[in-house]
Amino acid sequence: MPTKHGVTETKHAPPTVERVPAEKGSAMTLTTAASTSTAAAATTAVWEKACAVDELEPSWGEALLLRMKQIALFVISPHEIYAVNHQDPATDAYVMARGIVGSKAVADEHRPTVASPLLKQVYDLGTGECFTDPTLFLKTYRTRVVGGFIEVEIEDVA
Numbered sequence: 050m051p052t053k054h055g056v057t058e059t060k061h062a063p064p065t066v067e068r069v070p071a072e073k074g075s076a077m078t079l080t081t082a083a084s085t086s087t088a089a090a091a092t093t094a095v096w097e098k099a100c101a102v103d104e105l106e107p108s109w110g111e112a113l114l115l116r117m118k119q120i121a122l123f124v125i126s127p128h129e130i131y132a133v134n135h136q137d138p139a140t141d142a143y144v145m146a147r148g149i150v151g152s153k154a155v156a157d158e159h160r161p162t163v164a165s166p167l168l169k170q171v172y173d174l175g176t177g178e179c180f181t182d183p184t185l186f187l188k189t190y191r192t193r194v195v196g197g198f199i200e201v202e203i204e205d206v207a
């Protein structure tokens with residue numbers, strides 16, 4: 050099972066969307082993969098505001114810089130927002146936001162994917178798993194929507 054951000058995830062866990070009350074009567078949507086928490090040494094996570102949800106087009110990637118990390122953000126639907134490293138694991142080029150968004154059928158479900166625009170490796174947007182080369186892995190970040198703005202959880206190394 051891939052491990053990231055102190056979270057051990059199941060291989061093909063679909064994201065779950067949770068709506069919880071936020072400040073001033075707005076709603077918050079949290080998209081996470083089904084997971085079991087484990088301790089993370091010397092890191093804390095912070096939520097960074099990225100942009101308004103309505104500024105992004107569905108199924109189209111956008112690159113952003115948060116805490117000196119280049120991140121590719123993908124809005125699949127209002128309840129499915131994914132953030133991954135903008136850097137292509139195969140070539141080290143910062144191009145993933147320009148990748149081709151699609152889906153792959155895995156065990157009777159469709160998983161959202163992005164294909165690298167350079168060598169066309171296909172990655173699961175929820176887990177970072179590469180379907181075309183099991184030695185590659187695309188780092189993923191948790192996302193949520195608070196008051197109409199997308200926030201991305203970034204590790205803050207202490």
